[in-house]
Amino acid sequence: MLFLLASENNPVNHVLDAPVRIGGMEPYSGLTIQVVTLFVGLLAFMAVLLFASKNISTGHESLGHRRYLSRGRIAQLIEVISLYLRDEMLAPVMGAKDARKFAPFLLTLFYLILSLNLIGMVPMQDMQAITGTWIEDAQLAVVGGTATANIAVNAVLAFFVFIVIQVHGFRQLGVKGWLEHLCGGHELVAGPKGLWLVVPIIFVVEVLGLVIKPAALCIRLFANMFGGHTLLATLLMFGGMTWAGTESGLMTAGVTLLSGIFAVLITFMELFVAFLQAFVFMFLSAVFISLMSHHEEEHDAHELEGATAAAH
Amino acid sequence: MNIFLLANEAAGSSPLSFKLLPAFSTVVVFLVALGTFAFVVWPKIAKALDARDEKILGEIRAAEAAQVKAKAAQSEFEKRLEEARTAADDMIRKARAEADRQADELRTRSQRELEELRLRATQELESAKRTALAEIHAVAATLATTVAGKILKREIQPSDQKRLVDESLSEMTSR
Numbered sequence: 001m002l003f004l005l006a007s008e009n010n011p012v013n014h015v016l017d018a019p020v021r022i023g024g025m026e027p028y029s030g031l032t033i034q035v036v037t038l039f040v041g042l043l044a045f046m047a048v049l050l051f052a053s054k055n056i057s058t059g060h061e062s063l064g065h066r067r068y069l070s071r072g073r074i075a076q077l078i079e080v081i082s083l084y085l086r087d088e089m090l091a092p093v094m095g096a097k098d099a100r101k102f103a104p105f106l107l108t109l110f111y112l113i114l115s116l117n118l119i120g121m122v123p124m125q126d127m128q129a130i131t132g133t134w135i136e137d138a139q140l141a142v143v144g145g146t147a148t149a150n151i152a153v154n155a156v157l158a159f160f161v162f163i164v165i166q167v168h169g170f171r172q173l174g175v176k177g178w179l180e181h182l183c184g185g186h187e188l189v190a191g192p193k194g195l196w197l198v199v200p201i202i203f204v205v206e207v208l209g210l211v212i213k214p215a216a217l218c219i220r221l222f223a224n225m226f227g228g229h230t231l232l233a234t235l236l237m238f239g240g241m242t243w244a245g246t247e248s249g250l251m252t253a254g255v256t257l258l259s260g261i262f263a264v265l266i267t268f269m270e271l272f273v274a275f276l277q278a279f280v281f282m283f284l285s286a287v288f289i290s291l292m293s294h295h296e297e298e299h300d301a302h303e304l305e306g307a308t309a310a311a312h
Numbered sequence: 313m314n315i316f317l318l319a320n321e322a323a324g325s326s327p328l329s330f331k332l333l334p335a336f337s338t339v340v341v342f343l344v345a346l347g348t349f350a351f352v353v354w355p356k357i358a359k360a361l362d363a364r365d366e367k368i369l370g371e372i373r374a375a376e377a378a379q380v381k382a383k384a385a386q387s388e389f390e391k392r393l394e395e396a397r398t399a400a401d402d403m404i405r406k407a408r409a410e411a412d413r414q415a416d417e418l419r420t421r422s423q424r425e426l427e428e429l430r431l432r433a434t435q436e437l438e439s440a441k442r443t444a445l446a447e448i449h450a451v452a453a454t455l456a457t458t459v460a461g462k463i464l465k466r467e468i469q470p471s472d473q474k475r476l477v478d479e480s481l482s483e484m485t486s487r
Contacts, residue, residue, distance in 0.1 A: 012327065015327070016327060017331070017334070030331075030333050031333065032331070032333065032334065034334060035333055035334050035337045038334065038337050038338060038341050039337070039341060041341070042341045042344060042345055045345055045348075046344075046345070046348050049348070049349060049353045050348070050352065050353060052353075052357075053352065053353040053354075053356040053357050054356070056356065056357050056360045056361075057356040057357070057359065057360045058359070058360050058363045058364070065367075068360075068363065068364045068367050070360075078357075079357065079361070082357055082361075083361060100358075103354065103358075104346070104349055104350035104354045105346065105350070107349065107354065108342070108345050108346045108349040108350065111345075111349070112341070112342065112345045147334075147338075149327075150331075150334050151327065151328050151329075151330060152330050152331050152332075152334040152335040152338065153334050153335070153337075153338045155330065155335065156335050156338035156339055156342065157338065157342060160342060222327075226327055
């Protein structure tokens with residue numbers, strides 16, 4: 001990253017998407033490195049999860065009781081994460097039945113976002129830049145960047161959540177119930193006529209909420225990933241900026257060392273954020289889906305609001 | 313510098329600019345990921361987890377059943393032990409009572425026999441005493457008579473003899 005950042009004066013540029021370049025050309029018009037990273041993330045997602053699922057599944061009877069144990073650390077890790085998310089995170093929010101029903105969708109979101117976040121931490125652009133100097137292709141850029149730092153990627157993921165929330169709402173509440181939900185619920189619509197005055201206000205708020213909820217998911221993930229990588233890039237640029245300003249080797253070394261230490265610490269934090277944001281996206285999706293469930297009750301709503309506030 | 317050019321080119325775009333290709337790619341990627349996860353990965357994981365749950369629940373149920381059986385066996389054992397203890401206590405009590413009874417009987421019989429023996433001895437002693445006295449009486453009478461006869465030089469009649477003996481005896485007794 002230092003190699004690239006040394007030539008830049010704006011840390012945001014390093015986090016932004018860029019076209020794929022091979023041999024100084026853009027062979028595929030419009031194709032960007034983050035799109036390629038997206039597919040690399042998909043391959044990583046599939047490879048790890050297919051491998052893990054094979055090793056989690058019940059083994060041959062000849063293994064005896066051990067056939068029920070997951071084989072290998074990756075499989076055990078995936079199993080522990082999946083089990084924890086389903087039984088300890090989703091089930092208390094959605095209920096055991098809905099947790100089982102939506103686990104494939106929500107865990108796909110979690111693992112895909114996690115894959116993209118983690119791949120985004122690998123300095124692939126820098127590795128290509130170094131490789132490019134050897135093969136005399138200084139502009140070489142095929143893959144790299146964090147796909148979840150791309151607003152379009154997150155918007156599509158949030159759109160899928162929006163679709164699931166609304167489909168679940170229609171199936172659970174019916175069209176009439178869904179409209180009542182938008183108007184503040186059956187208690188308000190069928191309640192005293194004096195309260196009808198607030199129905200239009202609630203309707204506007206709820207309709208805006210339909211969009212704001214997934215939009216918040218999209219922007220939160222984007223802001224965290226983009227902001228984190230921008231901070232990291234900023235820290236790593238300090239050395240170059242010091243050299244440009246002072247041309248003092250000693251000072252540049254000192255600043256580079258200090259900013260490097262901070263960059264390492266921020267990288268660890270980014271690793272945590274990669275997991276946290278994947279979890280938050282999935283968990284809030286679960287909360288929003290469960291808000292449309294038929295069994296929604298007042299105290300459940302309060303609990304969910306509390307959970308949402310905690311996740312924020 | 314080429315990298316600088318690349319950076320400048322990227323700088324032209326906004327972080328919030330929405331591009332169709334990444335969006336469309338995300339649709340494809342997500343659907344493939346969802347399909348893979350929902351139809352291949354998750355069924356295997358869920359099935360394995362359910363099988364393990366069933367296995368664990370089965371083991372727990374079997375352990376609980378074994379525990380119930382063990383408790384029943386233990387209570388049966390304790391019941392039998394209590395019965396055996398009660399029977400043993402009963403036997404000991406009976407034996408002790410029998411021993412006491414036999415001891416009492418033996419003691420009573422011994423005392424009775426001892427008393428009979430004492431009575432018999434006393435009677436025999438009395439009898440012997442009486443016999444001895446009678447013999448002494450007779451000898452003394454004879455002797456006294458003889459002596460008296462000699463002294464008096466005359467024949468003493470049986471009535472005299474008896475009177476003399478009684479007198480002698482009275483004297484002897486008074487002495």
